Amino acid sequence: METHIYQPSDVKLAAEDIKRGDLVAFPTETVYGLGADATNEAAVKKVYAAKGRPSDNPLIVHVSGIEAVEKYAEPLSEDAKKLIKTFWPGPLTIIFKLKPNALSKAVTGGLDTAAFRNPKNQVMIDLIKTAGVPLVGPSANTSGKPSPTTAEHVYHDLKGKIAGILDDGPTEIGVESTVLDMSTDTPAILRPGGVTAEQIRAVIGTVDDGKHSVSGNEAPKAPGMKYKHYAPSAQVYIVDHDADWQQASQWVAAQPNKVGIMTTDAILNHIDWPANAEPFSLGADVASASHLLFKGLRHFDDEPDVKAILTEGFSASGLGEAYMNRLNKSAGQMHFEIKK
Known part of the structure; x- marks a missing residue:
């Protein structure tokens, strides 16, 4: 067709x-x-x-x-x-x-x-x-x-x-x-x-705000309730908003493949990124990040050499609740952690 x-x-x-x-x-x-x-x-x-x-x-x-x-x-x-x-x-x-x-x-x-x-x-x-x-x-x-x-x-x-x-x-x-x-x-x-x-x-008045997901065997009542959704081929990792991004940069440098970096400009422009880091700007705040999240995930889906994507998390309040809902599902709830 x-x-x-x-x-x-x-x-x-x-x-x-x-x-x-x-x-x-x-x-x-x-x-x-x-x-x-x-x-x-x-x-x-x-x-x-x-x-x-x-x-x-x-x-x-x-x-x-x-x-x-x-x-x-x-x-x-x-x-x-x-x-x-x-x-x-x-x-x-x-x-x-x-x-x-x-x-x-x-x-x-x-x-x-x-x-x-x-x-x-x-x-x-x-x-x-x-x-x-x-x-x-x-x-x-x-x-x-x-x-x-x-x-x-x-x-x-x-x-x-x-x-x-x-x-x-x-x-x-x-x-x-x-x-x-x-x-x-x-x-x-x-x-x-x-x-x-x-x-x-x-x-x-009263609204229940507690159920945004269903299990694998449970039929959803609305779109977007599956546990993993909105996911690119590369594994997405959520980097919590209070995380040490310089540590994350060091982790990226040790990886054998390219790593996508999705953060706001305040972080993107003030970290020494290694050569295998591929940056994507989420703008200035949670509003611009919400607008650009899917665009960024799709950008890296067209980059077969990118095997992981580190993405900035925000507080899950206001518009941040929608942003974190989509990000958590794209990552399958996986958070970036440096093992000590």
Whole structure:
């Protein structure tokens, strides 16, 4: 299959692909998603095949407003409506119980719930409205690999497997949306993201922020809950924010292969790195690091000589919670330690 690169002015062409039951990658403010008609079961199954994604991993349904949610979900609570009014369009995905047989089990991963999001990207909204249907949209990458933040990342993973990529340049946030489960008695954050737990509590009060992962045999209720995810081929190691980076530099010098270094500029520019260190800047702070994390992991995935990647950790609060969630899963919880 030839994969077309569409510009924002080509939304009608991308929408025609969707209507035919084909797949089109689309931009959002978080990462690029892989779009298919959420009401077309055959098209949805193509998403799993293109990504190599387990079919028990549910998909997010992207909509252009609350009306589409009300069409498929059971009546929304007042708290749910408050969240939608406050955070949509934006990087908050909300899980609701569905009306009977409202959406295919291929969308829900066999569950009686579905995750909905109204993205804050006008090109994406135009695509939904022009296609006339809600779109499923997992990240547009090979399953388990770092999520794509540019159209080039998508093309690298999925060329020849999908009909098109709607290119709107680099994404703004760089990590996926927060996923909030509103189908339980106590709302629960299943995946941290661009909307923080503190912001959600300010709107609806009590929120459970304690479960972001599932075991290998447990079916996830939301994307990104697998223990190891977002992982490049090289082993990622988390270097804690209070670690001795000069010691880390000495460890790198003793390695037989190249080592990727992903840190903020304050560290990157003030350490004597050995010749086998390959640096990648995460910018100035946790906000820029969140924006650049997947880009850096993908950069080193294209460097076969890099066998390990040392990546700076941050305090897991605010946006740092989303950053550390993705970094921990890309590293499989592995932290860098100097054995004495």
